[in-house]
Amino acid sequence: MRATRTDTHTPGSGRAPRARRLLALSVGAALAAFTLPASAQTLPETSIRVIGNFSSQVQVQKVEKPFWTQEIPADSGGRITVTYNNYDIMGIREQQMIRLSEAGVADFASTDIVKLAGDDPVFEGCDLIGIAPDLPTARKACDAWAPVVAEAMERKFQTKLLGLAPNPGLVFWCRSPVKNLADFAGKKVRVNSRTMADMVTTLGGTPITTPFGEVVPSLQRGVFDCAITGSLTGNTAGWSEVTKYLFPLPVNWSIYYQSANLNSWKKYSPELQKFLEAKFADLNERLWTIAAQAHAEGVSCNTGKDPCTLGKKAGMELVAVGDEDRTLLRKISQEVVLVQWGKRCGKACATKWNDTVGKAVGLSIPLDKI
Secondary structure, eight states, X not given: OHHHHHHOOOXXXXXXXHHHHHHHHHHHHHHHHHHSOGGGGGOOOEEEEEEESOTTOHHIIIIIHHIIIIIHHHHTTTOEEEXXXXXXXXXXOGGGHHXXXXXXXXXXXXXXXXXXXXXXXXXXTTSOTTSOSSHHHHHHXXXXXXXHHHHXXXXXXXXXXXXXXXXXXXXXXXXXXXXXXXXXXXXXXXXXXXXHHHHHHHHTOEEEEOOGGGHHHHHXXXXXXXXXXETTHHHHTTGGGTOOEEEOOOOOOOOEEEEEEHHHHHHSOHHXXXXXXXXXXXXXXXXXXXXXXXXXXXHHHHTTOSOXXXXXXXXXXEOOOOHHHHHHHHHHIIIIIHHXXXXXXXXXXXXXXXXXXXXXXXXXXXXXXX
16 A cells, blocks of 8 residues: 555665654644643734833832833743833933823833822822832732722823832931931932922921933932932932931832723733733733832831842841831821822712721821812
8 A cells, every 4th residue: 555655664775754843843832832821822923112100110120121021022932122222321300201191202100190180190009109009008008009000091191000109118218317317307308209399398398300211320429319219229329328227117108000902902912901901910910019019128227237139238237126117107198298189189089098098097188178
């Protein structure tokens, strides 16, 4: 039979080795397809443009950038190609980011949510000063407020919210000695938001707004006495080289968002949308995890102690935070920050906040003062 002749060979005929090679190639191709995630096998070839968060931040270096430049291309089987740049390297100011997203300059973007507060106070609702003393509380607050943020982003900026995550806790970095929170009376303090300015003013200090990239030279020149940023964020940006005292009371967590241009998103196939949503869910979990590690290591790195795997050791003096400091911060949050923010956001917004974030953090905006 012809089939028997085909299956039978004599040494040196070359047919069996060739057949084995073809079989190996077929099996290899099948295995390669099998090892791809099921959703990746049907993804269309897609090019994505991304403007990432501030380049020196540890969560960018360790999680966000590899997510875009390595994981997405690999997990899509090479079907998705990514052009990734950070806004500071591109010379873009944070306040411009949402406008660029709206215009479709980038398909995906990330920066601090507070930078949208000038357009609508609603955006900073889960990151108000003093409402979340720790990361678990901040997570509850942002989970409760995320639907409100998502609706506002779509309505105002044609932008889809894909996640909210924290920086290391924002703490005080000072050139001159401080002993407690009340010691900030009379000091000039760099802030990054309206609610942070409300806190500093209430303490008797003078709030000064300065872009993050200009803080180090401003501290060197004595433009302000203290500045507030993340415990590790300042470390990787060189703040420990121009300040001496670290007061590690987290006043908030500088929540930042991951987003997509809505028009770009709507053009993606259902398979691609499902793939990206799953990837962003995983990304969000890892960003919350590294924030907890970064916050703890920020304190140890700045004071020359271990563990310090994410930053660089420095010789700052650690100022102990007492219960009276935490109590004072919460009092300022309840009596000043929430009231002032409620007035800016409006009674309907404040009511919604009380029913969502307020219940999560155990605070309430007094509506009779709005």
